[in-house]
Amino acid sequence: MPVEPPPSRWRFDVDDVLEHGSEDLVAVGADLEPGTLLAAYRRGLFPMPLDPGLPEGPISWWSPVRRGVLPLDALKVSRSLRKSCKTFEIRVNTAFAEVIDACADPRRPHGWIDDRIRAAYVRLHELGWAHSVESWRAGRLEGGLYGVAIGGLFAGESMFHRARDASKVALVGLVDLLSDEHAERRLIDVQWQTPHLASLGVQEIPRADYLARLPALLDVPLPAAFT
Structure with a gap:
């Protein structure tokens, strides 16, 4: 825990x-x-x-003001993405530092993860709050995401890919990990909706609605994968 x-x-x-x-x-x-x-x-x-x-x-x-969120049952998995999922292995928390470093790669546009952010989330990971979901193939980390799990909330921070669909596969893996008996009470927060995330099922809700939902979300037990 x-x-x-x-x-x-x-x-x-x-x-x-x-x-x-x-x-x-x-x-x-x-x-x-x-x-x-x-x-x-x-x-x-x-x-x-x-x-x-x-x-x-x-x-x-x-x-x-407009919060990007993904209810678990809203995830859109195309036929091609479903095929891609079969080519990767999903792992949890086996390469957290490598995932955050890949997300922080200075060659990526609009980078914002600096040394202070990296150190802070590595500390949260060591305390059991921050987690990585990783897409592996042939022993190589090809994509992944990281975020903070508190109760029924998974606050996604960033994702990356080195192979086609690898970050999307990690998101599918995250939804699978959260899909337990409390799935209807869980929510993935992605901060802002983008066209890419919208294609995967991310929705926008007003800030007031998001804040109103938080107390109930935080009261949900953590999923087994993050305990």
């Missing part, structure tokens, strides 16, 4: 988030201690550097 870290010295308040109206950015500052990260996720926020080019710059905290 995950280890609960010391509580954060920072306060995240849902009412304060809702007051930001049409802004996705809701706060700047604080720290990336495990207790702070968990407190933020439990209030519907997640961190990103305000400027990835400034390694000592402030951390920004986001709660999108």
Whole structure:
């Protein structure tokens, strides 16, 4: 089971988030201690550097006005993706650091995972809160994703692929891992919907709806794969 870290010295308040109206950015500052990260996720926020080019710059905290989410039963698996799934092996938490490093590859456009973010999520992983779902083929890590699991919420952070469909296969694997007797009460948060994610079934819901659903989500038992 995950280890609960010391509580954060920072306060995240849902009412304060809702007051930001049409802004996705809701706060700047604080720290990336495990207790702070968990407190933020439990209030519907997640961190990103305000400027990835400034390694000592402030951390920004986001709660999108239109939240991208994937209910498990909404996942769209095309015929070609289903075939691809048969060519990969899904593993969990066997290469967390390699997954986050691949997601942070500076050659990728719009990169935002800096050394501070990497270190913070490796610590969360060591405490049992952050997890990687990996697509392997012929002994090689070809794709994967990582995120934070709290109760019935899986807060996805980033994904990557080195082979065609490998990141999509990891997402299918994640949905399979979450599809237990509590599946209807679980939700995957992807932060923002993109055309690519929409093609896989990701939907948008208003920020207020997402925040209202959080307490019930957090009350769901963790899936066996993450305990």
